Amino acid sequence: MITENPKAIIAGPEAETMVRLENVSKQFGAVKALDKISFEIRRGEILGLLGPNGAGKTTAMRILAGYFPPTSGEIFIGENSLAKMPEKVKRMIGYLPEAITLYTDMSVMEILNFVAQVKAVSRKKRKQNIEETLCRCGLWDVRNRLLGQLSKGYKQRLGLAQALIGDPDVLILDEPTSGLDPEQINKIRALIHDLGREKTIVLSTHILPEVSMVCDRVVIINHGRVAASGTVEELEAGLDADHEITIVMGDRHRKNEVLALLESIRYVQRVSVLEERADRVAISIVIAHNAEVRPNINRLFAEKDIPLLELRTNRLSLEEIFLKLVVRENF
Ligand SMILES: Nc1ncnc2c1ncn2[C@@H]1O[C@H](COP(=O)(O)OP(=O)(O)OP(=O)(O)O)[C@@H](O)[C@H]1O
Ligand SMILES: [Mg+2]
Numbered sequence: 001m002i003t004e005n006p007k008a009i010i011a012g013p014e015a016e017t018m019v020r021l022e023n024v025s026k027q028f029g030a031v032k033a034l035d036k037i038s039f040e041i042r043r044g045e046i047l048g049l050l051g052p053n054g055a056g057k058t059t060a061m062r063i064l065a066g067y068f069p070p071t072s073g074e075i076f077i078g079e080n081s082l083a084k085m086p087e088k089v090k091r092m093i094g095y096l097p098e099a100i101t102l103y104t105d106m107s108v109m110e111i112l113n114f115v116a117q118v119k120a121v122s123r124k125k126r127k128q129n130i131e132e133t134l135c136r137c138g139l140w141d142v143r144n145r146l147l148g149q150l151s152k153g154y155k156q157r158l159g160l161a162q163a164l165i166g167d168p169d170v171l172i173l174d175e176p177t178s179g180l181d182p183e184q185i186n187k188i189r190a191l192i193h194d195l196g197r198e199k200t201i202v203l204s205t206h207i208l209p210e211v212s213m214v215c216d217r218v219v220i221i222n223h224g225r226v227a228a229s230g231t232v233e234e235l236e237a238g239l240d241a242d243h244e245i246t247i248v249m250g251d252r253h254r255k256n257e258v259l260a261l262l263e264s265i266r267y268v269q270r271v272s273v274l275e276e277r278a279d280r281v282a283i284s285i286v287i288a289h290n291a292e293v294r295p296n297i298n299r300l301f302a303e304k305d306i307p308l309l310e311l312r313t314n315r316l317s318l319e320e321i322f323l324k325l326v327v328r329e330n331f
Contacts, residue, residue, distance in 0.1 A: 024073030250307035
């Protein structure tokens with residue numbers, strides 16, 4: 001069976017740029033929330049914005065959504081400048097804000113109707129668009145409740161629903177899974193993943209595994225600047241300048257021989273015994289420059305006829321990369 005992955009076609013390196021921020025800065029009085037931030041999102045891509053509290057994620061998303069203008073810099077959605085064609089661009093965008101506080105005395109249905117009007121969804125399509133969205137976001141049963149009476153998780157679902165109204169090409173989702181129960185988190189992640197087939201999505205999150213699960217690419221921001229960007233794999237590989245391999249050998253009487261041989265391998269910086277038991281020894285090997293030495297280690301054990309019971313690369317997780325970058329910049 002041939003399974004087609006539309007994302008591979010849509011979001012390849014040659015895919016068109018759908019969202020572009022060029023040297024965007026935002027000043028709030030004395031606070032520089034964004035400092036010449038630039039990045040692009042290709043059509044069909046899901047980009048994760050990652051950063052500590054106060055990094056500038058919400059500010060960047062508000063600017064992208066046309067909520068307020070940048071102090072300097074430019075934003076393009078497709079070929080259109082947000083500053084020059086705000087109305088056209090805003091109709092191409094669905095925005096889930098950090099918190100929805102408006103219209104507390106309107107029902108879910110009324111709110112979605114209102115949003116459909118603002119987004120100029122034709123009268124003919126409106127009913128179907130709203131009903132589909134209610135079902136997709138698990139809101140059908142509460143469609144007649146007032147916003148003010150909804151629980152936090154349902155408000156979050158409504159936030160997502162109103163972003164989807166009008167079937168916009170670009171979705172800007174500020175912490176889309178915040179405040180949801182575990183089942184709903186899974187559902188919303190699956191929905192975002194699904195939407196990513198047709199739409200260009202930027203989402204912010206504090207949940208690092210979410211980035212690996214949902215996003216094609218990550219931009220880490222810190223103090224209003226881009227600290228790193230790339231695919232999760234690229235970030236993991238790029239920062240992994242020194243990495244560690246753990247091996248477990250049998251025949252512990254030959255430990256010293258092995259330690260000396262390992263030390264003689266090019267790029268091996270440090271070798272140390274982690275644990276020693278009756279029949280096995282665990283050894284840590286620190287390797288410089290992200291070099292590939294696993295074949296050398298395998299060969300060495302084969303040539304000397306020493307049992308190699310385990311070989312494991314301890315790469316940095318996204319979490320460690322994030323902490324490393326953020327800590328490096330903050331202290
Ligand atoms: N309307 C505003 N007026 C003044 N300062 C603001 C305003 N909005 C944001 N800031 C400041 O800009 C900086 C970036 O805030 P922002 O809300 O964009 O961060 P964030 O990355 O979304 O953080 P969080 O993870 O807590 O949501 C912070 O220092 C914040 O205090
Ligand atoms: Mg925020």
